[in-house]
Amino acid sequence: MSRMPLAAEFTLDREMVVDLFAGGGGTSTGIEMAIGFPPDYACNHDPVALAMHAANHPHTIHLSKDVWKLDPLREIPAGPVGLLWMSPDCRHFSKAAGGALRNRKVRDLAWVGVRWAKARRPRIIMLENVEEFLTWCPLMANGQPNMRRKGETFRKWVRQLQKLGYAVEWRVSRACAYGAPTIRQRLCVIARCDGEPIVWPADTHGPRESLPVASGILRPYRVAADCIDWSIPCPSIFLTPEECEEWYRLTGQRVQR
Numbered sequence: 001m002s003r004m005p006l007a008a009e010f011t012l013d014r015e016m017v018v019d020l021f022a023g024g025g026g027t028s029t030g031i032e033m034a035i036g037f038p039p040d041y042a043c044n045h046d047p048v049a050l051a052m053h054a055a056n057h058p059h060t061i062h063l064s065k066d067v068w069k070l071d072p073l074r075e076i077p078a079g080p081v082g083l084l085w086m087s088p089d090c091r092h093f094s095k096a097a098g099g100a101l102r103n104r105k106v107r108d109l110a111w112v113g114v115r116w117a118k119a120r121r122p123r124i125i126m127l128e129n130v131e132e133f134l135t136w137c138p139l140m141a142n143g144q145p146n147m148r149r150k151g152e153t154f155r156k157w158v159r160q161l162q163k164l165g166y167a168v169e170w171r172v173s174r175a176c177a178y179g180a181p182t183i184r185q186r187l188c189v190i191a192r193c194d195g196e197p198i199v200w201p202a203d204t205h206g207p208r209e210s211l212p213v214a215s216g217i218l219r220p221y222r223v224a225a226d227c228i229d230w231s232i233p234c235p236s237i238f239l240t241p242e243e244c245e246e247w248y249r250l251t252g253q254r255v256q257r
Contacts, residue, residue: 110127114164
């Protein structure tokens with residue numbers, strides 16, 4: 001996807017990038033680092049989330065809408081879509097949900113990708129979610145997942161993309177293997193319809209004590225401390241609000257709201 005850096009310079013001979021579930025903008029930053037420009041369009045029904053994305057990516061066009069109410073044909077200019085990125089709400093798949101009732105509307109958000117595949121046929125569709133997304137299945141009358149049909153809806157979703165001419169692959173991996181300071185596992189799905197192979201990135205980092213790291217083939221996993229600017233004074237997270245106020249008063253630091 002060759003393109004000038006600014007989304008505002010869109011012309012019909014360039015592929016567009018669309019982020020359907022825009023939040024803080026971390027993914028958009030990664031996309032820009034990878035291909036040289038941020039998403040052309042970002043969508044979210046939450047104006048606060050979208051405002052944060054806009055602050056980090058001012059050259060992206062922001063659409064404050066429910067993804068199901070966003071018309072891919074009318075509200076996105078004509079032209080090829082090179083990448084459709086989706087990170088739909090994971091709350092109703094995550095282990096953290098526990099025994100909470102699931103919301104079908106939230107669980108079915110990924111189907112919007114099939115809608116886009118039919119309407120605009122993005123060359124590449126990518127989805128990121130928790131690994132439990134692989135268990136996507138119908139809900140029972142009591143609002144709990146029917147685990148006897150574990151993964152049934154996920155497989156149906158994949159088949160729908162395949163019927164539309166997409167090759168679909170997925171992997172569960174940790175971003176620490178690529179230099180991010182987190183060990184949380186994430187599911188990544190890649191679908192493409194341009195006939196090109198799906199290529200997964202090779203690991204760049206590994207356990208500090210491993211042979212590949214010791215031999216210099218991989219770099220050691222990064223930790224959160226590597227990303228913290230320790231020169232910035234701040235109170236302990238274990239202080240009460242009142243103790244924090246006192247800390248700011250004594251140090252003369254400005255309260256960060």
